[in-house]
Amino acid sequence: MIANKLSPEQIIEKFKAMLGKAVLAGEIIRRAEGRKQAANVQIWLTLDKAALKAAVRLLCSLHYPHLAVISGYDAGEAVVLVYHFYIYYGEWRGEYNVSLRISLAKTDLSVDTISDLIPGAVVSEREKQEFLGVRVKDIPDARRIFLPEDFPEGVFPWRQDETGIPESMVKKLYEAGKNEGEKRRAASVDSKSTRQE
């Protein structure tokens, strides 16, 4: 059994007490499946980006968190990152899913690394750098990870603005040979009609 386990409400209270105004929003979602006997807990917190590191440190003090992945999306004026953590894993229906959402204005796309607290985060941080164009400060390994070496600089696949994938890079394979087929069909129709004459 995990000692001193807090309820989801207490966790949000704790975040608010520790981080004050940096906690912009907090929500608890409970979802049940199967015969719907009991629900699982998801905690969603929206934070000021300056408070990210303190928030992760707080999670570490509750229970060493497992980072699933950092997901992110382009929200127009900002790039939003969502850090998906789990705490209290290892026992029956004990786990809480804690998602920390931070928003990075496109004028300053930098964020602190959390890989000093959770070394495994570096894979996901490297991915966010190359796919969303964010800059992770003090990242121990800033190389590209999934994009090929010859991928152009300054193009970020998950961005929806002018830095996203340009139309010229999209290989429309389904269009290959499309017109030729139509031409051939037209030609065969012609030859048939000439034979009939």
Place this chain on the structure above:
Amino acid sequence: MATSETKTHSPIKTVIGPIHPALKEPIKFIFEIEGEKISKVDLAPGHNHRGLEWMATRRNPVQILYVAERICGICSIAHSLTFCRAIEQAAAIETPARADYVRTIFAELERIHSHLLWAGVAALELGFDTLFYKTWEVREDVMDLLEYLSGNRVNYGIMQIGGVRRDITPAQHPRIRKSLLNYTILFDELVNMFLEDSVLRMRCRDTGLLTREEALQLCTVGPTQRASGVAADVRQDNPYCAYGDLRVKAVTPDQLLDEVRGDVFDRIIVRLLEVKQSVDIIAQCLETLPDGPLLAIPKIMVLLNHLKKAEGEGIGRHEAPRGEVFHYLRLTADRESPAAWKVKASTYSNLLSWIKMLQGEQVADIPIIVASVDPCISCTDRVAVIKQGKTAVYTQEDLRRISREKTRRLRQG
């Protein structure tokens, strides 16, 4: 080393990969080798990144379901199930209880087939050919069963947003029970073949070590994590589908041998025990299969319209055979396609654990250590040895030969 006509200067840089057909991310390993010992490891994934997340933002959710199913050939249930769960949360769709049970049965059948496939690959890498043929012969039974239930050996086409596309009828139960009985009988035999063989034990005991602390810090998942003594399993910690009604317990190696070492041998134990666990789960699901509809929204056009208007975000998770698969999905009302989709496959989380496992080990142990994480199949398609400025290419066959020679040496004492 197999090609030592010239004197070697250590450390030698050895590159493995990147060509690998089965992974989402084919991987390149860069080793620095001193004599037989690996002194430094680096890895570079992503040589065949297909940009599925980008593609998804240009398709409607039902179309994405088919993309998700094809992320991995072995885990085709895992990704389609996880995607469905993410979008169901985002669009507030409640799946019927019967669909949750059918999903669970298919997910567990997939686990049996994946773990047996892995066990065969592990035996092949070590040079136990009879064992390899035996495990793959045994695996055919579950493949036939999957084909019987879904019509396909891979890409089952079972999942649909809000439920499942096919039922498991009472007439099909006897055929499923027959396979379950078959695997119950075979289990002891498999345990005996894998765990009682002294040479196999010598090759796998204390090879590719990963401590509990490292497993936690590097965010590993699945059997890789559990073999290091972290008793985490999504089916237990955050039970979904029918698992909430079944009380699944995470499998750790100490349940069989009273100790956890975090080596390749422990990873074999965990996977074998999980085959037995899956058989039990399917049997329980068949007994308690609830009645009711299979889909929350049966008509595809109605479903698409509902999803088009939906706004929200969702998380989908599933304990796939290789560990947790995670999808994040975001729907906005102004567009039909999702605004964001992030797929995290199990091996994504286990990438960094290879570095810890491989450091200090021998070249002959590379194939089994790399395979012990179960990165779909073996990652070692091609090895290039850079020696005094010249590059020689090691094929997978060469590496496997080195591994097999080591087993033979041990066998002959």
